[in-house]
Amino acid sequence: MQTTYLLSLLFLLTQFSVFGQKPEDTEVWEPEPEVVSPGYSYASAPSDAIMLFSENSLDQWVGKNGNAVPWEINGDYFTVKPGTGMIQTKKSFNDFQLHIEWKSPSIIQGEGQGRGNSGVFLQGRYELQVLDSYDNRTYSNGQAASIYKQYSPLVNAMQRTGEWNSYDVIYTAPRFSSDGQLESPAYVTVLHNGVLVQNHVALKGPTVFVGQPKYEAHDAGPIMLQDHGNPVSFRNIWIREL
Template sequence: MRKLWILGLLLSHVAVAQDYKPEDTEVWEPEPKVITGVKGGQVPSDAIVLFDGSDFDAWRKAEAKEPIAWDLIDGRMQVAAGTGAIMTNQNFGSIQLHVEWKAPAVVKGDGQGRGNSGIFLQSRYEVQVLDSYDNRTYSNGQAASIYKQYAPLVNVMNPPTEWQSYDIIFTAPEFDDKGDLLSPAYVTVLHNGVLVQNHVEIKGSTEYIGPPSYQAHGDAPIMLQDHGNPVSFRNIWVREL
């Protein structure tokens, strides 16, 4: 009986296919825009460059309308401990984000006290930055974790003398007119080219203590954290999705 059922199903598909021409399932419009991709260190032609090593023009201090006090050293920005987080001047929704970062070459501390910073999408949802090379801490707090929500699938850390890269695909949450959540945020992360977060559902704003929750918001800046460690960043660009 099962063989007869399968045969009948195949025949029905053939019958349906005979009712179509190849062009009936071709979509020609809209035509995808032509851009240049990532080649030899260049960024995609439709990307917004947030930091190319030359200045802080795309950034401001997170807690006040003041110039940022982070250090600009040999084409990289470095956290100046105690000066506060920085955020982009521009607000963003759903994005593709590329960030390269490096933990301090001189290893100090352990656990969360070693090479700690963070990349906050829409200033709320943290992808953890941490020196997790031979440095055990709680799994949902190590490098490339969605902090206190999801541990990375694997640990792909380079030694602290080498640069790390994050490629992040972020789908922003949606809220209705009353502020109720319609669709949660989702994030995919590649660490040094390896998939470590696979379209995970963000449970709400990042919290150090207690469970996460959502509060309605619109587009918001990308924020880089000052956690007291001289972490460096370079080659930051974003594509709006």
């Protein structure tokens, strides 16, 4: 699909230096979010939710170039197959409530950004970071539950490595005028394992790895899950359009 190709190309271009800037220029290390113990990691879908994954089927998703999803399904969860690329929902969304559960591999490999890395892209553009941030230091605006390179989480509410985590997201899409000018930014609220970690923050633009984000007018977009080379697992994904 042309849209998938363009989004993938945009993501790849942001991985390289922009006008002499370096990735480290936008890494925030201090302050480090306080560690708190989460209370739960499961939520049942309400009756008006669209089930994006419950078990045994990824028919709501497509893989790279619109192909079938190559990730492995194991009953009530599925796992990233490293090297196969991002997947995205067939349906596109504007404002929504999203619930998604994920876990990093039980066997610890790597450190920092190399441990249990994935991401949930809202409208295919704005990344809510997935990372094993249990006793694993990295830059604060790149750890689990950060809005990547934009907002550090208020606290670190991670479960232990290999245990299930949940994100509950309230998302309001940006609004643009007829000539493409930004009228209102995207807003997002995130609860990580039931703990408020992003409180109605105004997004600065689509996620970039290098440099500063900048809005460009767009319509509804899919939920995308990132293949960052780590076998992260997902389950119990549902969404409510608002």
